[in-house]
Amino acid sequence: MGQPHVIEHKPVIINEIKCCEVESSFLQEIAQPQCLEHKPIIVNEIKEIDDRNSVQRGDPVLLIVEDDISFSMILKGICHKKGYKCLWASTGAEALDLSQKYLPKGITLDIELPDMSGRQILEKLKENPETSQIPVHVISFDADEALSLQKGAVGHLTKPVMSSDIEKALSNVCHTQKRSIKNVLVVEDTYSEQQAISNIIKNKNIFATIVDSGLKAIEKIQNEQFDCIILDLQLPDISGAELLRRINTLPTIKLPPVIVYTGRDLNKEEFDELNEYTSSFILKGINSKDRLLDELDLFLHKIKSKDNSQQNTQAPSNPNQSIENVKVLVVDDDMRNTFALSSALKKKGLVIILADNGKTALDKLQSEPGIELVIMDIMMPVMDGYEAISRIRMQKQYDNIPIIALTAKILPEDKNKAFEVGANDFLTKPVDVDKLLSLIKLWYAHAQNNLVRK
Amino acid sequence: MLSHDIEQIEFDLFIKAIYKRHGYDFGNYSKASILRRLKLFLEKSPYSNLSECISPLLRDENFFGNLLSTCLISVTELFRDPSFFKTCIQKIVPILKTYPFIKIWHAGCATGEEVYSMAILLTEMGFSKKFLLYGTDINHEALRVAQEGIYRIDELERASLRYTEAGGKYSLSHYYHQKYGYGKFLDSLKENVVFSTHNLDTDGIFGDMHVILCRNVLIYFKRPLQNKVISLFQNSLVHRGFLCLGPKESMDFMEKKDKFEVISEREKIFRKL
Numbered sequence: 001m002g003q004p005h006v007i008e009h010k011p012v013i014i015n016e017i018k019c020c021e022v023e024s025s026f027l028q029e030i031a032q033p034q035c036l037e038h039k040p041i042i043v044n045e046i047k048e049i050d051d052r053n054s055v056q057r058g059d060p061v062l063l064i065v066e067d068d069i070s071f072s073m074i075l076k077g078i079c080h081k082k083g084y085k086c087l088w089a090s091t092g093a094e095a096l097d098l099s100q101k102y103l104p105k106g107i108t109l110d111i112e113l114p115d116m117s118g119r120q121i122l123e124k125l126k127e128n129p130e131t132s133q134i135p136v137h138v139i140s141f142d143a144d145e146a147l148s149l150q151k152g153a154v155g156h157l158t159k160p161v162m163s164s165d166i167e168k169a170l171s172n173v174c175h176t177q178k179r180s181i182k183n184v185l186v187v188e189d190t191y192s193e194q195q196a197i198s199n200i201i202k203n204k205n206i207f208a209t210i211v212d213s214g215l216k217a218i219e220k221i222q223n224e225q226f227d228c229i230i231l232d233l234q235l236p237d238i239s240g241a242e243l244l245r246r247i248n249t250l251p252t253i254k255l256p257p258v259i260v261y262t263g264r265d266l267n268k269e270e271f272d273e274l275n276e277y278t279s280s281f282i283l284k285g286i287n288s289k290d291r292l293l294d295e296l297d298l299f300l301h302k303i304k305s306k307d308n309s310q311q312n313t314q315a316p317s318n319p320n321q322s323i324e325n326v327k328v329l330v331v332d333d334d335m336r337n338t339f340a341l342s343s344a345l346k347k348k349g350l351v352i353i354l355a356d357n358g359k360t361a362l363d364k365l366q367s368e369p370g371i372e373l374v375i376m377d378i379m380m381p382v383m384d385g386y387e388a389i390s391r392i393r394m395q396k397q398y399d400n401i402p403i404i405a406l407t408a409k410i411l412p413e414d415k416n417k418a419f420e421v422g423a424n425d426f427l428t429k430p431v432d433v434d435k436l437l438s439l440i441k442l443w444y445a446h447a448q449n450n451l452v453r454k
Numbered sequence: 455m456l457s458h459d460i461e462q463i464e465f466d467l468f469i470k471a472i473y474k475r476h477g478y479d480f481g482n483y484s485k486a487s488i489l490r491r492l493k494l495f496l497e498k499s500p501y502s503n504l505s506e507c508i509s510p511l512l513r514d515e516n517f518f519g520n521l522l523s524t525c526l527i528s529v530t531e532l533f534r535d536p537s538f539f540k541t542c543i544q545k546i547v548p549i550l551k552t553y554p555f556i557k558i559w560h561a562g563c564a565t566g567e568e569v570y571s572m573a574i575l576l577t578e579m580g581f582s583k584k585f586l587l588y589g590t591d592i593n594h595e596a597l598r599v600a601q602e603g604i605y606r607i608d609e610l611e612r613a614s615l616r617y618t619e620a621g622g623k624y625s626l627s628h629y630y631h632q633k634y635g636y637g638k639f640l641d642s643l644k645e646n647v648v649f650s651t652h653n654l655d656t657d658g659i660f661g662d663m664h665v666i667l668c669r670n671v672l673i674y675f676k677r678p679l680q681n682k683v684i685s686l687f688q689n690s691l692v693h694r695g696f697l698c699l700g701p702k703e704s705m706d707f708m709e710k711k712d713k714f715e716v717i718s719e720r721e722k723i724f725r726k727l
Contacts, residue, residue, distance in 0.1 A: 294631040302634040415555040435661030442650040
């Protein structure tokens with residue numbers, strides 16, 4: 001656990017608490033999936049979310065038992081990548097029912113569910129000879145609880161936010177406010193985390209009011225005085241930043257200090273936005289979140305290596321190496337250049353769409369469906385390559401589209417900047433077509449394999 | 455004619471077909487071990503003998519990659535030859551520091567250990583994300599392992615000593631999460647790494663590299679292909695870029711020998727003139 005370091009940021013104090021010293025970078029920020037859509041999910045839709053309708057006999061199936069929907073979706077993504085189909089249960093009863101019906105290859109179990117304790121679920125699984133041998137991976141907010149369960153399960157891990165983090169943040173709030181905290185509003189929609197946070201706070205003789213949505217939080221704060229807000233950024237109705245903005249516009253309400261915690265790194269805009277309102281204390285669970293996901297990966301790896309029957313049923317991982325008919329957008333204002341380049345690429349079977357500046361490029365992406373890769377010159381009139389690339393990356397559907405920047409020899413710092421705004425790679429002008437083709441092949445295959453963790 | 459003799463003819467034809475079509479020369483391997491592995495491959499495949507394999511070998515782009523997965527046991531490990539990495543830090547890194555951004559190509563990276571080793575060292579040398587490492591191989595299965603970045607924990611533990619010998623500053627465990635007997639390298643380490651297929655014989659120039667590592671690959675090639683590959687490397691390197699070969703490999707009899715100067719004879723590090 002690193003020491004919190006204070007960054008001067010008038011008039012705001014930000015304490016970042018990091019779980020590990022590994023620095024994240026602009027690339028990660030760019031690669032980070034944007035916040036999940038903040039719309040309430042209706043339970044009927046959820047059954048569509050897992051793969052129960054497409055599971056066939058002999059399919060490798062994994063059961064995810066977790067009451068946090070957005071987190072379940074992340075877990076599901078990892079399992080899919082490893083070639084598993086997923087079932088999803090948000091209650092213990094449903095988990096037991098599904099594990100009987102489908103006999104999954106493995107189970108990931110959140111031990112704090114609304115209807116049953118993790119211990120009960122594990123005992124029931126063990127009692128039944130059919131399910132007693134299924135490896136179980138325990139995911140828990142409370143390390144001690146998980147440890148005590150470890151006997152029956154394969155292993156355990158702790159959820160992103162550590163109690164010590166929250167304690168530290170609370171004492172920081174006390175310290176900067178120069179008064180003690182008596183009354184805290186907790187805005188958190190996941191049951192297990194509500195429980196965990198309220199346990200931590202109770203130990204400190206602080207009174208906690210828990211609400212599970214942004215709108216309810218606004219309602220509460222109008223009728224009651226709070227010394228501090230503990231805020232999960234991923235709420236079902238409005239975003240954390242939006243919540244702060246709305247509270248801030250309320251007449252006569254002064255926004256108290258906010259402890260924000262987030263399962264991922266914030267990008268600069270989000271960071272600035274949160275800091276507009278109040279002295280926020282940002283808890284970054286990013287590295288522990290990563291650990292959580294990595295450990296799931298390792299669990300899957302283990303059950304896969306034990307289970308040889310699956311080795312052969314796996315689809316071959318050979319990427320399609322052909323770049324025939326791949327649609328490429330070439331953006332360059334120098335017509336002679338563009339013509340030579342595009343005819344060379346056409347000869348190799350690529351389909352070329354042209355644009356002569358960044359703005360036209362953005363329009364073409366809209367009007368020409370199915371563009372799979374972008375080659376972007378940097379120096380252009382109207383809108384240069386940097387701006388165009390960062391605008392492309394702002395749109396969620398282009399998270400994974402490969403972008404190769406063309407930089408000028410005389411400006412070596414261009415290369416870094418191209419990366420910072422979200423290019424995957426670059427070549428120096430004048431462009432050697434063979435070199436460009438190798439890169440197109442490489443990044444196209446990379447995107448096909450969708451190797452970026454979503 | 456005995457079936458054994460027929461198999462011998464088949465084997466010779468098959469090895470020839472591989473060489474003519476893909477440039478890989480299995481003539482350098484011990485025949486017995488290759489034959490044993492090919493039999494293993496046949497058992498798992500829908501084909502009943504090697505003759506039937508010749509057609510897909512020539513026509514199906516993916517066939518050879520799968521064959522290699524079975525027949526090539528990649529012998530790579532993290533921080534293999536720590537003295538090589540140490541020499542890199544002494545002789546190559548100071549020059550790389552003068553560039554705003556560097557690209558390094560690991561040709562024939564197999565399961566990716568060398569790529570991760572390099573990513574760790576560059577991170578520690580303060581290159582803070584200003585680099586891109588390309589790991590390429592012809593073997594899809596090996597690349598899949600590389601991409602996952604999951605290795606057995608005992609291998610990682612054994613490597614930690616080599617990491618220190620190579621000049622590592624912290625502890626190797628700093629870079630992976632472990633559980634269930636395996637370790638997985640952190641995503642932050644993978645951000646500047648890309649793995650992809652590339653066939654040294656048939657695929658083209660791979661451009662603007664500051665360093666190319668191709669260690670213990672050329673020994674499997676016959677001389678003409680070796681020359682072709684060295685020439686590909688020369689064209690893929692930036693002016694004054696570095697080429698690193700394996701300990702048993704040499705530049706001595708290469709056509710392009712004069713295009714490179716020797717930086718370290720012991721570690722087989724060369725620099726483009």
